[in-house]
Amino acid sequence: xxxxxxxxxxxxxxxxxxxxxxxxxxxxxxxxxxxxxxxxxxxxxxxxxxxxxxxxxxxxxxxxxxxxxxxxxxxxxxxxxxxxxxxxxxxxxxxxxxxxxxxxxxxxxxxxxxxxxxxxxxxxxxxxxxxxxxxxxxxxxxxxxxxxxxxxxxxxxxxxxxxxxxxxxxxxxxxxxxxxxxxxxxxxxxxxxxxxxxxxxxxxxxxxxxxxxxxxxxxxxxxxxxxxxxxxxxxxxxxxxxxxxxxxxxxxxxxxxxxxxxxxxxxxxxxxxxxxxxxxxxxxxxxxxxxxxxxxxxxx
Ligand SMILES: Nc1ncnc2c1ncn2[C@@H]1O[C@H](COP(=O)(O)OP(=O)(O)OP(=O)(O)O)[C@@H](O)[C@H]1O
Ligand SMILES: [Mg+2]
Numbered sequence: 001x002x003x004x005x006x007x008x009x010x011x012x013x014x015x016x017x018x019x020x021x022x023x024x025x026x027x028x029x030x031x032x033x034x035x036x037x038x039x040x041x042x043x044x045x046x047x048x049x050x051x052x053x054x055x056x057x058x059x060x061x062x063x064x065x066x067x068x069x070x071x072x073x074x075x076x077x078x079x080x081x082x083x084x085x086x087x088x089x090x091x092x093x094x095x096x097x098x099x100x101x102x103x104x105x106x107x108x109x110x111x112x113x114x115x116x117x118x119x120x121x122x123x124x125x126x127x128x129x130x131x132x133x134x135x136x137x138x139x140x141x142x143x144x145x146x147x148x149x150x151x152x153x154x155x156x157x158x159x160x161x162x163x164x165x166x167x168x169x170x171x172x173x174x175x176x177x178x179x180x181x182x183x184x185x186x187x188x189x190x191x192x193x194x195x196x197x198x199x200x201x202x203x204x205x206x207x208x209x210x211x212x213x214x215x216x217x218x219x220x221x222x223x224x225x226x227x228x229x230x231x232x233x234x235x236x237x238x239x240x241x242x243x244x245x246x247x248x249x250x251x252x253x254x255x256x257x258x259x260x261x262x263x264x265x266x267x268x269x270x271x272x273x274x275x276x277x278x279x280x281x282x283x284x285x286x287x288x289x290x291x292x293x294x295x296x297x298x299x300x
Contacts, residue, residue: 020288027287028071030211031173035201035260036060036124038079039218039253040277054127056278060216061127063283064178065134072287073173076128076135076180077204079197080120081253084112099255101151101158104194109157112194113139116182124180135178140185141192143168146200148185148193159185159193161200164207198253202260206267213264214286215257216277221295222258224249234291237300238262261297272297 040060041053064074084102085095088111096103104112121137128135140146145168148159172179183200186192198215205213221232222241226249233240241258244250250258254274261272275282275294286292 033205037217038081065131077201104156121182139182146185159195198256213272
């Protein structure tokens, strides 16, 4: 005589929760910065991209709200490269990149700001708030928390982070709220800049003395051989990563991510992670299992 299936099911669920307990206890109260890449959001391979996008977003929102509910304090930073590119195409503008950074004239800055603050940020906030009044969307201009400066005159209104004042973020997470950050910053004169979201995530993780910095992107991790998906490193060190950048194995959009990881782990952040945001529950797998997915970067 077996146990009724419903009981079996509940027992299995309880076992999973118990397995997660040490991880929940380890990270409870700690701040974690999760960068949600525009590419992870835009699961373009699907036949119905809009539906795939909202499902991926809903799944991401579940994970973040669950983390927050068990006492971890997530801060979400998002990108939006593909979404900016799509609106530029609709408006007949051709995107231009240098070293993985978007060349940004005044019109492109307007487009980037509208897409990041007005669309992508709102979509993420809305997906999180399906679970209750938990998320607050903001850009670096709010509370002037990101001070920016021009990075390189050849790139136009592309900003670097000059300083981060984490006060407003602490206030939000202390209230149990989840800040969702669009990476526009302004200089002291009020000029706005589009800042690479990876760069902001790294600087923010450092400023908040976060436990972890997690990048959700569209590859399964950092590859030791540029075009070989089987060469993903499960663990690496800052020194090894610097070598991969010098050898040109890390390029394009992975460069600012690697730089941000280096900065974070050389600061007070315990570990940084690059994982595939398109796999379901990527964030939870990282937090609640021993061998998380993707690449983990840690000082040797
Ligand atoms: N060594 C490497 N290993 C893995 N990916 C690499 C490597 N070098 C370069 N890449 C590229 O980096 C890309 C990820 O960066 P990308 O900027 O495109 O995405 P994202 O940062 O997640 O999204 P967004 O910029 O919109 O926020 C991968 O799709 C891959 O093509
Ligand atoms: Mg990128």
